[in-house]
Structure formats: structure tokens, C-alpha cells
Amino acid sequence: MIESSLNYLRDGDDAVVTTVIGGLLLLASPLVIPSFLVFGYVARVVRGTADGDDEPPVFEAWGDLLVDGLKTFAVTFVYSLVPLAVVAVAAVVALGTFVVVPGGGAGGGGTFLGAAVVGILVLALGLVGFALSLAGLYVTPAAVAAVAESGKVGDGFAVTTLWGVVTKRAYATGWLTAAVxxxxxxxAIGVLSVVPVLGTIAGVFVQFYALVAAAAIIGWTWADVRPIALDETEPEPAERPAV
Structure with missing residues (x-):
């Protein structure tokens, strides 16, 4: 699957043009809108490969691309927001310890004990935040695929449906492959960055290429693990054979 993903964009009819546009959009991502367009392209790749279309999409219909990108960004942002919130709470608690307990009284025993308790709490919150970050990274591709397929942001947070997807071995395998x-x-970007300026710019195009390859893997994986709609499995009453 890795080899197929690396050849996915290269084998397209407009591989060079698509890569150049994608890289330029990433270079301009600090302007925000270009980054949404990249998110939209990723959604198109996932949707296309999930539907069995291995021809890479081109950058066109920019309005629709922007809408898809906003939806994809919203899902990605929310799944990263929860662990960030937990880490922020841990940071606030840690900061509060130094502000509220600057010194100690009666030998400092009480202060030491209080600081130790707060330290354990901060550590626990940090571990929870780390675990939630890993969980978010694991679930996000499935959520993005669900939204890319249906166009509904809410499908990215359908916990029961997504749970049935992310607990499948095929999804875990696809996720690990995309992560690799x-x-x-x-x-590769790290190696290229050794070369000042030009290496950094080249790294952006490599980043886009790798992102598209990973998105193709997620799309192929989604085709194998996507939940089947009820109306696709249950025939209408009028279509059921008479007994």
C-alpha cells in the first residue's frame, strides 16, 4: 500500500501542476485561506480513493474546495482541542502552585506536601492530555473520511459509528501505514532543511506529496471499513419477496 500511495499522485495526468499548486498553497498557508484549500484537496483525495477513483483530483471548483476544507479543518481542530484544553489546565494548575505557594511555614512541611499533591495532579493531567492526543490522532482520519464522504460535519463526531470503524484491524493497519x-x-523534510532557503522550500512540496499519499491510504482504508448505511442493507418493504 505504501508503494501505491507514493505512486498515486505521480501517476496522475496533472501530477506536476497539482504538486506545484499544492506546494505553493502550503507556502502561503500563513494567510489561512490557502491552508483551507489544502484541507479541501485532502478531503477530495480521501473521497475519490474511497469511491475507487485512483485518478488524483485537480485544483478546480475552488469555492467547493474551500467549503470542503473548512469542514475538514473544523473536524481536525475539534479533535485536537480537547487534549490541548487538558494540557492548558495542567499548565494553569502548575503556574498557580508557584504563585499561591511561594514559600512555606512551620518548616515548610505543609507547603511541600501541597506542592507534591499538585505535582501529581499536573502529571496526571499531562498523561491524560497525552493519551487524548494519541486518541485524537487515531480517530481524526476516520472522522475526516466520514465528513468527506457525506459532506456533513456532524458525521465526524458520530461516536458510535466511528467506534465501529476505528476498532477494526483494517483501520489500524491503514492508519499505521499512513503514519509511516x-x-x-x-x-525527508528534515534532511532537505539542511540546505538554507531552497531546502526549506523544497521540503514544503515534499510535505504536500506525503500528505496526499497518506490521504490516499486513508481513502483506500475507508473503502474497506466504512459503515454500511441501513438503507443499503435493508430492502424496502415493497421489494421484499413474499413468503
Missing amino acids: VVLAGAL
Whole structure:
């Protein structure tokens, strides 16, 4: 699957143009709107590969692309927001410890005990935040695929449906494969960044290529694990054979 994903964009009819546009959008991502367009392209890749279309999409219908990107960003942001909130609480608690307990009285025993309790609480919150971050990273691709397929943001938070997807071995395998591609891309970017300016710019295009390859893997995986709609499995009463 890794080899197929790396060839996915390259084998497209407009591979060079698509890669150039995608890289330029990533370079301009600080302007915000370009980053949404990249999110939209990723959603198109996931939707296309999930539907069996292995021809990479082109950058067109920019309005629809922006809408898809906003939906994809919203899902991704929410799944990253919860662990960030937990970490923020831990940071506030830790800061409060130094502000409220600057010194100690009666030998400092009470202060030490209080600081120890707060330290344990901060550590626990940090571990919870880390666990939630991993869970968010694991579930996010499935949520993005669900939204890309239906166009409904709410489907990205359908807990029961998504649970049935992310607990499948096929999804875990696809997720790990996509993660390997992303990490390989990050490694390549790190090597390229040794070259000042030009290496950094080249790394952006590598980042886009790796992102698309990972999205293709998620799309292929979604095709295998996507939940089947009830109306696709249950025939209408009029269509049921008479007994």
C-alpha cells in the first residue's frame, strides 16, 4: 500500500501542476485561506480513493474546495482541542502552585506536601492530555473520511459509528501505514532543511506529496471499513419477496 500511495499522485495526468499548486498553497498557508484549500484537496483525495477513483483530483471548483476544507479543518481542530484544553489546565494548575505557594511555614512541611499533591495532579493531567492526543490522532482520519464522504460535519463526531470503524484491524493497519508515510516525509523534510532557503522550500512540496499519499491510504482504508448505511442493507418493504 505504501508503494501505491507514493505512486498515486505521480501517476496522475496533472501530477506536476497539482504538486506545484499544492506546494505553493502550503507556502502561503500563513494567510489561512490557502491552508483551507489544502484541507479541501485532502478531503477530495480521501473521497475519490474511497469511491475507487485512483485518478488524483485537480485544483478546480475552488469555492467547493474551500467549503470542503473548512469542514475538514473544523473536524481536525475539534479533535485536537480537547487534549490541548487538558494540557492548558495542567499548565494553569502548575503556574498557580508557584504563585499561591511561594514559600512555606512551620518548616515548610505543609507547603511541600501541597506542592507534591499538585505535582501529581499536573502529571496526571499531562498523561491524560497525552493519551487524548494519541486518541485524537487515531480517530481524526476516520472522522475526516466520514465528513468527506457525506459532506456533513456532524458525521465526524458520530461516536458510535466511528467506534465501529476505528476498532477494526483494517483501520489500524491503514492508519499505521499512513503514519509511516507522513513520518518518512517529515524525515525527508528534515534532511532537505539542511540546505538554507531552497531546502526549506523544497521540503514544503515534499510535505504536500506525503500528505496526499497518506490521504490516499486513508481513502483506500475507508473503502474497506466504512459503515454500511441501513438503507443499503435493508430492502424496502415493497421489494421484499413474499413468503
